[in-house]
């Protein structure tokens with residue numbers, strides 16, 4: 152598989168088989184992804200992988216926080232207000248997903264059930280927390296995104312499914328308690344991963360992309 156094929160075949164996987172991924176394979180993924188570029192080669196990333204009993208405990212704690220409506224408190228600033236075409240795309244993303252799952256737009260409970268899946272790690276056997284030192288800023292956030300993309304593409308090549316989750320930055324306390332994360336770091340996003348469940352209907356969701364002329368200009 153080449154890079155173009157990995158990009159063309161990757162999608163966010165939201166349904167997994169319970170079988171764990173051998174640690175050797177997870178390490179192999181990171182061993183390749185670590186070659187990602189970063190500004191002045193600072194490599195600001197840390198990845199805390201949580202599996203097995205620790206994953207089960209963390210899932211339980213995060214779901215309890217979500218279920219009891221505890222306010223989320225991120226280490227880094229959350230999302231910006233969207234407008235125009237960006238807001239349209241965000242809405243299309245949410246609604247496409249709800250529609251596939253048979254949840255009506257006005258079904259608040261159904262939407263909460265779907266949002267909760269983030270904290271259930273979509274049933275993936277592994278979840279990784281990507282963090283960087285507190286106080287690092289925009290340029291390092293770009294590096295984190297480049298690294299995330301490298302990890303996701305290598306996972307595709309290795310036959311693994313994954314989903315990036317900004318939502319997993321919302322409740323850092325139990326993550327700090329259970330995962331092995333540097334004290335000076337804050338979480339940017341999580342990544343649930345494992346082997347895709349081919350029978351999970353949720354995995355039939357595909358998101359569109361804007362064509363090149365919508366985002367690129369060419370001047371000579």
Ligand SMILES: Cc1cc2nc3c(=O)[nH]c(=O)nc-3n(C[C@H](O)[C@H](O)[C@H](O)COP(=O)(O)O)c2cc1C
Pocket residue numbers: 161162163164244269314315316317318319340356357358
């Ligand atoms: C940084 C980042 C954070 C994301 N956070 C979430 C999330 O919290 N929950 C979720 O269901 N999907 C999340 N996604 C997945 C996006 O919704 C998805 O990538 C986008 O809709 C395009 O779909 P595709 O990945 O299937 O091509 C995130 C993706 C990225 C890159």
